[in-house]
Amino acid sequence: MTIIFYDLAGATDALRFSPNTWRTRMALAHKGLSYETELCRFTEKEKIAFSGQKLVPIIRDGERVVCDSWAIACWLEDTYPDRPSLFGCDVGRATTRFVNVWTSQVLHGALSRLLLADIHAIVHEKDKAYFRETREKRYGKTLEEVSADRDRNLAAVRQALAPVNATLAQQDWLGGDGPAYADYLIFGAFQWARAVSAAALAEPGTALHAWNERMLDLYDGLGRSLPDMRRS
Ligand SMILES: N[C@@H](CCC(=O)N[C@@H](CS)C(=O)NCC(=O)O)C(=O)O
Numbered sequence: 094m095t096i097i098f099y100d101l102a103g104a105t106d107a108l109r110f111s112p113n114t115w116r117t118r119m120a121l122a123h124k125g126l127s128y129e130t131e132l133c134r135f136t137e138k139e140k141i142a143f144s145g146q147k148l149v150p151i152i153r154d155g156e157r158v159v160c161d162s163w164a165i166a167c168w169l170e171d172t173y174p175d176r177p178s179l180f181g182c183d184v185g186r187a188t189t190r191f192v193n194v195w196t197s198q199v200l201h202g203a204l205s206r207l208l209l210a211d212i213h214a215i216v217h218e219k220d221k222a223y224f225r226e227t228r229e230k231r232y233g234k235t236l237e238e239v240s241a242d243r244d245r246n247l248a249a250v251r252q253a254l255a256p257v258n259a260t261l262a263q264q265d266w267l268g269g270d271g272p273a274y275a276d277y278l279i280f281g282a283f284q285w286a287r288a289v290s291a292a293a294l295a296e297p298g299t300a301l302h303a304w305n306e307r308m309l310d311l312y313d314g315l316g317r318s319l320p321d322m323r324r325s
Contacts, residue, residue: 096121096128099141099151103215103288106132107320110215110288112201112281115316116162117150119277122312124169124176128152135220163193166274179274189275192267196278203249204282204294210240211289211322247292254294254301261300265307272311280308284319291323 098121101111109115121128133140133149144151144160151160159168170179180186209228213236216224225236232239240246257279260267267275283305286294295301309316
């Protein structure tokens with residue numbers, strides 16, 4: 094039975110800007126699993142009400158509904174053990190769990206400050222008021238205030254990414270010889286930025302920039318299917 098993957102879209106269907114759903118899309122491709130995508134917008138919670146919560150990604154795999162990108166990665170790993178591994182081994186799963194938490198708390202924390210006002214510009218018209226209200230409540234400031242100091246916000250993101258760059262200067266993938274779920278975690282953040290902002294997270298000539306280009310090439314250029322804000 095085909096897996097159903099629930100994803101978030103912006104103003105157009107092609108604008109898949111969610112970092113967390115990119116993790117799942119890459120994990121499905123890594124496992125070589127076929128799936129169908131169901132798109133929803135922020136304010137279309139009725140489409141995912143069956144899951145008992147309000148966030149994506151979600152997958153429906155047969156009778157099973159799995160929410161949360163980490164839980165989905167573990168589900169895919171455990172349910173399809175004969176397919177290429179996302180973690181390599183139990184130690185790999187445990188250390189990738191750290192990368193998952195670090196990405197969500199540190200990298201996404203810094204990146205959301207840089208991107209917040211830009212995200213508002215690319216979400217669907219019907220989502221704009223919801224996005225502004227929920228995020229301004231979260232930050233206690235307007236979106237524009239959070240994102241005002243662009244240079245400083247970009248510097249904070251690049252500083253957070255410095256250890257990733259240093260690692261990739263020594264090995265081609267965070268997964269070692271080939272891409273693994275740790276790569277998809279960081280790549281999700283890059284895709285978030287690609288969809289919404291002209292800011293380049295990695296400077297050309299760096300190991301991080303070369304890695305992102307390799308990531309964009311994976312699975313027949315899956316990552317490149319996302320419109321690039323820097324080129325539009
Ligand atoms: N920890 C969750 C976070 C999921 C999450 O925050 N998803 C966002 C999209 S990136 C969402 O669905 N937001 C909907 C909303 O804010 O209403 C995961 O890793 O899956």
